[in-house]
Amino acid sequence: MAETDGGNSRQAYWRATIGLTCRLLLIWFIASFGAGILFRDFLDQFHIGGAPLGFWFAQNGAIYIFVSLIFYYCFAMARLERKHNIKRDHND
Amino acid sequence: MTDQLWTYFFVGLTFSIYIGIALWSRVTSTNEFYVAGYDVHPTINGMATAADWMSAASFLSMAGLIAFMGYGGSVYLMGWTGGYVLLALLLAPFLREFGKFTVPDFVGDRYYSTSARVIAVICALFVSFTYIAGQMKGVGVAFSGFLGIPYEWGIIIGMVIVFFYAVLGGMKGITYTQVAQYVVLIFAYTVPAIFISLIITGQVIPQIGFVSNMAGADASMLETLNQTVTALGFLEYTSTDKSMFDMFAITGALMFGTAGLPHVIIRFFTVPTASAARISAGWALMFIALLYTTAPAVGAFARINFINTVNEATYITDDQDYSEAAADIRASGGKPVPDWYKDWEKTGLLAFEDVNGDGRMQYRGPEAPDGVNNEVTPNRDIFVLANPQIAQLPGWVIGLVVAGGLAAALSTAAGLLMVISSAISHDICRRTLFPEMNDQTELRVARLAAAAAVLAAGILGIFASQLGFVAQVVAFAFGLAAASLFPVIFLGIFWKRMNKQGAIASMLIGLISTFSYIYYFKFGGGSPEQWLFGVSPEGIGFVFMFASLAIGLIVAVITPPPPQAVQDMVEDIRVPEQLNLKRTVGRQAGPTTG
Numbered sequence A: 001m002a003e004t005d006g007g008n009s010r011q012a013y014w015r016a017t018i019g020l021t022c023r024l025l026l027i028w029f030i031a032s033f034g035a036g037i038l039f040r041d042f043l044d045q046f047h048i049g050g051a052p053l054g055f056w057f058a059q060n061g062a063i064y065i066f067v068s069l070i071f072y073y074c075f076a077m078a079r080l081e082r083k084h085n086i087k088r089d090h091n092d
Numbered sequence B: 001m002t003d004q005l006w007t008y009f010f011v012g013l014t015f016s017i018y019i020g021i022a023l024w025s026r027v028t029s030t031n032e033f034y035v036a037g038y039d040v041h042p043t044i045n046g047m048a049t050a051a052d053w054m055s056a057a058s059f060l061s062m063a064g065l066i067a068f069m070g071y072g073g074s075v076y077l078m079g080w081t082g083g084y085v086l087l088a089l090l091l092a093p094f095l096r097e098f099g100k101f102t103v104p105d106f107v108g109d110r111y112y113s114t115s116a117r118v119i120a121v122i123c124a125l126f127v128s129f130t131y132i133a134g135q136m137k138g139v140g141v142a143f144s145g146f147l148g149i150p151y152e153w154g155i156i157i158g159m160v161i162v163f164f165y166a167v168l169g170g171m172k173g174i175t176y177t178q179v180a181q182y183v184v185l186i187f188a189y190t191v192p193a194i195f196i197s198l199i200i201t202g203q204v205i206p207q208i209g210f211v212s213n214m215a216g217a218d219a220s221m222l223e224t225l226n227q228t229v230t231a232l233g234f235l236e237y238t239s240t241d242k243s244m245f246d247m248f249a250i251t252g253a254l255m256f257g258t259a260g261l262p263h264v265i266i267r268f269f270t271v272p273t274a275s276a277a278r279i280s281a282g283w284a285l286m287f288i289a290l291l292y293t294t295a296p297a298v299g300a301f302a303r304i305n306f307i308n309t310v311n312e313a314t315y316i317t318d319d320q321d322y323s324e325a326a327a328d329i330r331a332s333g334g335k336p337v338p339d340w341y342k343d344w345e346k347t348g349l350l351a352f353e354d355v356n357g358d359g360r361m362q363y364r365g366p367e368a369p370d371g372v373n374n375e376v377t378p379n380r381d382i383f384v385l386a387n388p389q390i391a392q393l394p395g396w397v398i399g400l401v402v403a404g405g406l407a408a409a410l411s412t413a414a415g416l417l418m419v420i421s422s423a424i425s426h427d428i429c430r431r432t433l434f435p436e437m438n439d440q441t442e443l444r445v446a447r448l449a450a451a452a453a454v455l456a457a458g459i460l461g462i463f464a465s466q467l468g469f470v471a472q473v474v475a476f477a478f479g480l481a482a483a484s485l486f487p488v489i490f491l492g493i494f495w496k497r498m499n500k501q502g503a504i505a506s507m508l509i510g511l512i513s514t515f516s517y518i519y520y521f522k523f524g525g526g527s528p529e530q531w532l533f534g535v536s537p538e539g540i541g542f543v544f545m546f547a548s549l550a551i552g553l554i555v556a557v558i559t560p561p562p563p564q565a566v567q568d569m570v571e572d573i574r575v576p577e578q579l580n581l582k583r584t585v586g587r588q589a590g591p592t593t594g
Helices: A002-038 A053-083 B003-024 B030-038 B042-053 B056-098 B103-110 B114-147 B151-201 B221-231 B244-260 B262-269 B274-292 B295-310 B322-331 B339-345 B382-390 B395-433 B439-467 B470-494 B500-522 B540-558 B564-574 B577-585
Strands: B350-352 B376-378
Touching: A002 A053, A002 B056, A002 B244, A002 B564, A053 B056, A053 B274, B003 B114, B003 B151, B003 B395, B030 B151, B030 B262, B030 B395, B030 B439, B042 B151, B042 B262, B042 B274, B042 B395, B056 B103, B056 B114, B056 B244, B056 B262, B056 B274, B056 B295, B056 B382, B056 B395, B056 B470, B056 B564, B103 B114, B103 B262, B103 B395, B103 B470, B103 B500, B103 B564, B114 B151, B114 B262, B114 B395, B114 B439, B114 B470, B114 B500, B151 B274, B151 B295, B151 B382, B151 B395, B151 B439, B221 B295, B244 B262, B244 B470, B244 B540, B262 B274, B262 B395, B262 B470, B295 B382, B322 B339, B339 B350, B339 B382, B382 B395, B395 B439, B470 B500, B470 B540, B470 B564, B500 B540
Parallel strands: none
Antiparallel strands: B350 B376
């Protein structure tokens, strides 16, 4: 009984992890390869301060998004682990 | 104090700190030696990872590369940071959950194969030795350029320092020296950047100065830079001559290469849990981003400064008295060559040839509208090194920059040494040749291997100065890591059906194809017209990574699945331990909630 529930919970946990990972990697791709390279010319018609937007994404913006993505991932995984009853130690 | 005294002061001070940490962090077990006892705080590990990662190339060369390449330099900025997202989401927490010592350890156990382990060792050693030659060269250059110590002696001093903390303290010693080295290098990088940003744009924060107007003018800094460089016949700063697909491929190769680099991965083995590994990757990237978001500003400012101070300046030869001649030139309304230029000319990083014989220095691009030939050739490393002098900052800042450059090179060298020594002592000796070896013997072998690796790295560094191809072979490290190591680790976690045959095929295809391609175009006389899909050797690892993934998948499907025990192990590393306990022991008998 406990074993089946555990098994289901494990599968649900893993499916949720994969879903979260795919969503975040999509943002990762759009911020760097997308905004910085593929759609750069289109974005350059807009400006952030004195920098063309596409250029700024390639040299600064993508990096800020990368950092936020990892911290959001930690937050979302912690929530997921709570939901699936995984106790976290408090070292982090 | 003179500039040189300040330099001696900072280098001496920082080196004493490193040795002090080495003595304090001596270790007594392999557990401590390889992974610092799994006991490093995630934030501390993030800081150590940042220093581990940011090498002499990041510290000295990157801003200069960007200054020359403009938008084209973005491949380094995105490539060398975006890899951490892959690391945090796809590799680090799972490899930590696996809970072993090295990258070949994972490959060998996951693919239940000694051959796979040995091939992974070869990949790891190849990547690490290529990389470490560049670090030792950086140490030698810093010593010979600033302190007047011969190049070889500079490398030997660097070796002795690394020997201390790597051999005595292993991963534990390396971790805490890397923390100290991060503090030194980030301070040394940002202080001059802040001053220069203030001078050029009036903004304290370089990242804001980057998008601001020129100080006291109504034109944006980047627009002014674009106009300045195009007037001299260079490509517009915010554009590139690289094809879009090549930009795409190089960025990809650097990202996946970063995620597959063994010396970065093993840093995440040192934290207590999988969730600590995740947050630690976030801290690491944040500490790295401090330097990486400053670098494009430093690059752009340096380009402006260089053009303003050097172009059309009147040259002063070495047999003239500098201050007298400079005063004469100023009195007649001219612009004398700046004194920092004269200082750095001696190192060979700057060259001036008076083509038209007018005694003035014309700096021009390949298609100058006024038809004047270029006379000035700067080396890209000059921009970070000479930055404090260009901005006329006090002597102590120069000393700090030297100490920062050495910290960047030594911290990366130490991380690489750890990969090399653990691959030999743990994967080859303990796991492959002598499985009976006990812990104390393995620790002795590990120390011996570390000492031998320090020696080998030093010799490589001394050779590298004569061969002069270090910058070129760095493309090997990222390409090989992306095409050979990343696919097998990734599939090993996310596809249970991946087996031994698939892994071996995948690693070999990635290793051989990438190596041959880079070798052919870097040393074998290949020309850019022959590039596959128009992709340069720097970006080819990205293309071959997909080949390696595809071959691995096909071979795995047509050969038998891995044993049940291995598939269970994959299940276990996907889900944190606490839930595993519930499954196997059934200790929490109540109905599952949620």
